[in-house]
Amino acid sequence: MMPLPHRHLTSMLVRREGDLFLFDAGEGTQVSLRRLNLRWKKINAIFISHTHADHITGLPGLLMLSSQVDRDEPLYIYGPPKIAEYVESSRRVLDMYINYDIIVKEIQAPAVCYEGDGFRIRAFPLRHTKTCYGYALEEDMRPGAFHPERAAERGVPRGPLWSRLQAGQTVQSVDGMDVKPEDVLGSPRSGRKVSYITDSLYFPEVAAEVSGSDLLVCEGMFERELLPSAVEKKHMAAFQAATIARDAGGVKKLALIHYSPRYTDHDLRILLDEARQVFPETVLSKDRLRFPIDNVD
Numbered sequence: 420m421m422p423l424p425h426r427h428l429t430s431m432l433v434r435r436e437g438d439l440f441l442f443d444a445g446e447g448t449q450v451s452l453r454r455l456n457l458r459w460k461k462i463n464a465i466f467i468s469h470t471h472a473d474h475i476t477g478l479p480g481l482l483m484l485s486s487q488v489d490r491d492e493p494l495y496i497y498g499p500p501k502i503a504e505y506v507e508s509s510r511r512v513l514d515m516y517i518n519y520d521i522i523v524k525e526i527q528a529p530a531v532c533y534e535g536d537g538f539r540i541r542a543f544p545l546r547h548t549k550t551c552y553g554y555a556l557e558e559d560m561r562p563g564a565f566h567p568e569r570a571a572e573r574g575v576p577r578g579p580l581w582s583r584l585q586a587g588q589t590v591q592s593v594d595g596m597d598v599k600p601e602d603v604l605g606s607p608r609s610g611r612k613v614s615y616i617t618d619s620l621y622f623p624e625v626a627a628e629v630s631g632s633d634l635l636v637c638e639g640m641f642e643r644e645l646l647p648s649a650v651e652k653k654h655m656a657a658f659q660a661a662t663i664a665r666d667a668g669g670v671k672k673l674a675l676i677h678y679s680p681r682y683t684d685h686d687l688r689i690l691l692d693e694a695r696q697v698f699p700e701t702v703l704s705k706d707r708l709r710f711p712i713d714n715v716d
């Protein structure tokens with residue numbers, strides 16, 4: 420894979436309530452991050468799919484530039500075996516000045532690798548020419564919707580007691596009866612989920628990893644006609660990404676990434692059309708495209 424004048428290599432940034440998580444750092448990622456006008460020098464953690472150059476050559480520059488801001492928190496880097504060696508040798512050979520801690524954790528087996536307040540990031544195995552992981556950021560379940568009429572029926576007046584019920588606490592009604600959160604809340608609602616898959620053969624089992632994703636970002640490297648080439652190189656065709664999105668269940672949107680440089684921006688339409696025949700809610704991602712993800716219920 421090579422960068423094109425208007426198409427940098429693969430990377431995805433997730434911003435969640437002030438935290439920033441970067442997935443892969445292909446060449447040119449730094450340029451895009453600068454143009455996004457975010458506090459990107461304070462990225463909390465970086466997750467690397469695999470150690471092919473098109474996914475990691477942007478990393479050393481990012482690490483150096485992050486030294487331009489004061490940060491108290493370490494930067495965590497997760498990835499498959501060899502990622503620690505890559506970071507260490509880059510630091511050593513480039514004589515990098517880095518004024519913060521970098522903690523590299525190699526993922527030995529698929530698991531939750533990062534846990535934050537109310538969410539986690541999980542690595543799952545892909546099938547490529549070397550060890551490669553997909554990632555899913557999953558939020559905890561949210562409490563069910565609050566039904567004010569149920570609270571009123573049970574003798575709980577509007578005010579702070581309602582807030583306490585919504586926060587999961589049992590309160591007392593005006594008659595001194597216990598009113599529990601489950602008496603006034605609907606069933607728990609799912610949190611948001613973003614999944615990331617790139618550089619893999621298609622295999623049906625991967626769909627289960629990304630079920631319920633509000634956004635699935637997935638490799639769509641080739642058109643259907645070039646499937647033999649995709650299989651040989653252990654990559655995926657766009658319609659196969661759409662097959663994953665369709666079969667996973669509950670995926671709201673698919674954004675294709677990691678296109679073969681053989682496609683001009685105009686030609687990408689072929690990939691989009693083939694994917695939409697399988698999963699209509701498909702879009703082509705492009706540099707610095709943003710997807711807001713809100714809780715809808």
Ligand SMILES: [Zn+2]
Pocket residue numbers: 469471547618
């Ligand atoms: Zn690769």
Ligand SMILES: [Zn+2]
Pocket residue numbers: 420471473474618677
């Ligand atoms: Zn790649």
